[in-house]
Amino acid sequence: MKFETQGFLHLKEVIPSGVLQNTQVAFDAASQRYYDQWRQSVKVGTGEARFFDIPNILDQGSVFVDLVDLSTIFELLVDIVGQDIQLNHTHARLFYPGPTFTPPWHSDMMSVLGVDHAHTSNFLVKIHYFIEDLRPDQGCLAFIPGSHRYPAKHPTPVIADVEKSPAAVKIVPKAGDAVIFNTHLLHMALDNRSDVVRKSIIYAYSHYWMKHYANSVPTDLERFANTPQRKQLFGVDIEGVPYFNRRLQGNIDQPWHSTLLSASKRLIKRALLRNSTFG
Ligand SMILES: O=C(O)CCC(=O)C(=O)O
Structure with a gap:
């Protein structure tokens, strides 16, 4: 699969037009609700000036929850991550004109221990959805295809001009497009030189057993975790199902686990019986 070799895919027109329109309206309304708060935090020095992340996007309208398992993309996502998929974190971002805020050519996974990243293309996968056409100079994403396979301690490439380098690819998305990538792939947001x-x-998606962030769970779980798929994506546990065994197409039965469970039930019963006899 191209994703395995290149580490990213540009998926065109994946957001259906009705959903796109609702998302544009809900995004602008949510950013207006929090804009003053963000400006104030920048003023007092606690906020980031170069970009603004709308807080808890899953609480800002049901359309943002619908994007979590959008039917045009979800099957592919499950193919990439696996049947034990869970949402890991979310951002809804406004990147204002100015220099980039990302480090040049970085992997998000550099400090993660216990995983051989060069051989694992499904550990943490991100989707960036775009709701407006981008100009080529509007802070586009850029990647070094195949760099997720570099061996550990491989030197970070230095690329003077992304436009001219055969090693790098810049994505210029249109409204309704998505870009999906392995977060170990070397990537960056380019400067936003437009106005x-x-x-x-x-x-971002990972596996059910990985700790997820609070912004990956809508506050109104009763309303939104309304299918087994959504429950798994939002990390709702099922009693008796180990984290490692969660699957969209039926959780894995673990005979030793149920044996253990009935054994402990027998023990409890015996202890209760003894207490009532001798107590
Ligand atoms: O373009 C952005 O907003 C951030 C890009 C990036 O480095 C990331 O998503 O990990």
Whole structure:
């Protein structure tokens, strides 16, 4: 699969037009709700000036929850991550004109221990959804295809001009497109040299057993975790199902586990009986 070799895919027109329109409206409304708060935090020095992340996007409208398992993309996502998929974190971002805020050519996984990243293309996968056409100079994403396979301690490439380098690829998405990538792939957001803010919605997915962030769970779980798929994506545990065994197409039975469970039930019963006899 191209994703395995290159480490990213540009998926065109994956957001259906009705959903796209609702997302644009909900995104602008949510950013207006929090804009003053963000400006204030920048003023007092606690906020980031170069970009603004709308807090808890899954609480800002049901359309953002619908994007979590969008039917046009979800099967592919499950193919890449696996049947034990869970949402890991979310961002809804406005990147204002100015220099990039990302480190040049970075992997998000550099400090993660216990995983051989060069051989694992499904550990943490991100989708960036775009709700407006981007200009080529509007803070586009760029990748070094295949760099997720570099051996550990491989020197970070230095690329003077992304436009001219045969080693790098810049993506210029249109409204409704998505870019999906292995977060170990070397990537960056380029400078936003335009005079227009870049808007994007970023959802990261990993496995059910991995700790997830609070912003990957909508507050109104009763309303939104309304299918087994959504329950798994939002990390709702099922009693008796080990984290490692969660699967979209039926959780794995673990005979030793149920044997253990009935053994402990027998023990408890015996202890209760003894207490009632001798107590
Ligand atoms: O373009 C962005 O907003 C951030 C890009 C990036 O480094 C990431 O998503 O990991």
